[in-house]
Amino acid sequence: MPPVFLAVAETVDGRLTKLSAEIATLARVLADESGGAALGLVVDGAPDAAAAELATYVPRVLAVTDGGVANDTWAPHAAAAANALIGEGVTHILAGATADGRDLAGTLVGLLGWGLLANATGVTWDGAGPRVTASVLGGKAITASTLAQGTGIVTVQLNAVTAEAAPAPGIVEARAAVAPVTPAAVVLDRVSEAGAEASLEEARVVIVGGRGVGGPEGFALVDELAAALGGVVGATRASVDAGWIAYARQIGQTGKVVKPALYLGLGVSGAMQHRVGMQAAETIVAVNRDADAPIGEIADLFVVGDLFEVGPALLTELRSRRGA
């Protein structure tokens, strides 16, 4: 039997996420390479807009209208819908390496016993099955893994593939909701916190404040530089633990992994815990008073100096160049 790849999409405010478009593209490419088929799945209270977007990337999209998603955690509903499609021949399930995607993948592994290849940074078809590359041990090794059976689940990192529209748009089929087979939790409230909106993972420029910024007021300078460079503010564990900035901003082992064109670290020492979240940046610039700070070992440009002198000087320089 030829493989059938199911791309499980996620939505934000009813719109398809960037990662979901990438995963759908991946499903289509794998189907082309393997002689199999690609399907997209949207499970949402109002799935139509996202399903139409998803059909840009895959030939066939199933739009499941599930009112339960508005009041419940998403993964049990999406897992039920994906599980039902296995009866229709789905052999490989692709989901995002996101909070919801991991909950979905874990739930399905628990239910089905299928193999899981997590955090894919690349997926190819090796003739017999998907071959998945991933970074493990906090960036110490890059592995390539395969599935022993003809079925499996893959969670995919952002920017592992580039979203590319199919030559012709696909069809969208409406489907009824499937009752969750695992108990969902009820969502009582969705709370927005200031400064948590901008996506660190998708940012082209990331400006990071470490212990050296000295306090919440030090982040004002980090904010200004981020605005001047069109970037997003990140933080180290030290500055998060000190309560200077929200955990959502943390980069590193227990935070987010970023791959920006520019990482600018201010007062960042470069502890291993932090490095695993940022060492894949294209360009690393660091400002630190301590000439022995470990970040100097990986920075492309390392300025030994006081960030409260260099930072404002850089703001002035950037503004004068923009004005020129």
Next chain:
Amino acid sequence: MRILVLTKPVPDPAAGAERLGPDFRLDRSASPAVVNGNDEYALEAALQLVEAHGGEVAILTMAPPTATDTMRKALAMGAMRGILVTDPALAGADVPTTIRILAAAAAQEEFDLLLAGLDTSDGQGGAVAAGVAARLGMPLLSTAGAIKPDPASGRVRVHRLSARGYDVIEAPMPAVISCTQALGAPRYPSLKGIMAARSREIVQKSAADLGVDVPANGDWATKVVEAERPPARTAGRVVRTPAGEAAREIADFLAARRII
């Protein structure tokens, strides 16, 4: 409250010496082992909940027999007892087998909450808590930044961290919760705790004790076929000029790389 915490020994990320062996499995001799960071946040949250509501914290680990060393650290922090599932047949176990084992071991315990780290620093698949919840037929409350059980109503409320802030979610207990650093820093074991941990029990169980069939000869659902070191980054240019000049150098550098 009875709380079961999944704790996994992992190579110490701070040592920076993790590596894979020739079989592409983790080389445990290369690096000292510590309790996985996110599991320590889970344990700390469990200890605080028991301090507030009464009850007991137990830890559950699937690992080689040497894991008793890291489990003693968790017991020294305040966990009362440990369950170690250890079996040569589980070396290099895949995610579905890990989930089946941990779910079967948890099913032999009585608990109101099962807490686990969001992911582990060596594997980072982040799927085990969800899989265990699915097999136990319990609700999953994932990515927790705060945990508020209400023993009177038998329900637990969790702040689930989201891209925008957090969602307040709720489910009946018993429930499974995956835990993040936002729960708060773990305590250091006290001398008294370290002494007490020596006499606390760690029960060892095999896969057979749990009634779980393990694939023979490490015939796992997934297989690592290749491993390499990522290209190492090297130090670049060091600038020690006064601030104004250094700022110009940064701007020139960014302009040359077409970032500004």
